[in-house]
Amino acid sequence: MKFKIVSKGDKRSNKIKSTIKQYLTDFDLEYCRQEPDLVISVGGDGTFLEAFHRYVHRLDQTAFIGVHTGHLGFYADWLPDEVEKLIIEIAKTPYQVVEYPLLEVIIRSKLDKNESRFLALNESTIKTLEGSVVMDVEIKGDHFETFRGDGLCISTPSGSTAYNKALGGGIIHPSLPSIQLTEMASINNRVFRTIGSPLILPKHHTCMLKPMNDRSLIITIDHYTKTYENVKSIQCRVAKEKIRFARFRPFPFWDRVRDSFVAEGDF
Structure with a gap:
């Protein structure tokens, strides 16, 4: 070996x-x-x-x-x-091998047809230094809400105990192939409204996040951070790959x- x-x-x-x-x-x-x-x-x-x-x-x-x-x-x-x-x-x-689900994140640009694909073991977060994050949230191709706030966290079941937990998200057992979408300080008033609760999506549901302004986004994949300009969409779903633990x-x-x-x- x-x-x-x-x-x-x-x-x-x-x-x-x-x-x-x-x-x-x-x-x-x-x-x-x-x-x-x-x-x-x-x-x-x-x-x-x-x-x-x-x-x-x-x-x-x-x-x-x-x-x-x-x-x-x-x-x-x-x-x-x-x-x-x-x-x-x-x-x-x-x-023995124990497998845990992973998060797939695909970032697409407005400027070309190129896309960047990443896998996360814990989570991906989306923030900005230019005011609030404003995103249309689509689930399975249907508009769910327009989010306004500090940002969003999309986590795996094993990552649900990390940043997601600090944001008030639920802890999910890794035997459940799913991802969790959790808000960071959403704006809720008479004009703007979000669900205000973490969303748990099964493996056959895709979440599409579409920026509603031209602000740069700070996107993390686990412990890696990069600033993106001209983001068209951020697609999140349970990855086909899994991490294999040796037990x-x-x-x-x-x-x-x-x-x-x-x-x-x-x-």
Whole structure:
């Protein structure tokens, strides 16, 4: 089996990376940067997102697993004091694959027919520095509302525990292939009106966002941010691709939620 390790870059994470790499190569596993079967993230959720996007072109061939050394390890199954056990599991035990849904975002320009396609593990957000975001929201080709406010967040089920949760969105189990559209400070008065509630869309529903003015948009895909001009539309839906997690032991989603947000402890 070929493997690659992506480290947070701090001293502790790099030491764990070196340990895992040394022992796995001693077990005759091949360290491979280009075409790994298994990518091991050592750090926090930011490191895991970095690993995901680095190998986003190999999702059907690469599985991911995380070792938690950061402040919040929602995607990480293993702790630093379990590294020795993890090494033996990787070397000796076939892993089970658990798949989570992803968000597909397609950005189209008014100036040409080119489009940019992205996949997000957590979410995509749309904001502007030029006043309010004004967008026509279409669902399955039908006009739903005209949004006015600070912005919109479109999240995956696994990403529903991230920025979406901070915005008041619901937490969705990743076994449900869906996306969630959540408002940021919408304007609601006698003139303007939005639904004022997160919308959960199934995989066969496409959400189309169409800017109603010429303002530049700041669009994020997970932790990547870029400013776009002359945006014609932003299409969002459940992607046909999925992320594949390598599981050597059960780690139920609701246990993650409880341990991350409810259970007391030091992080």
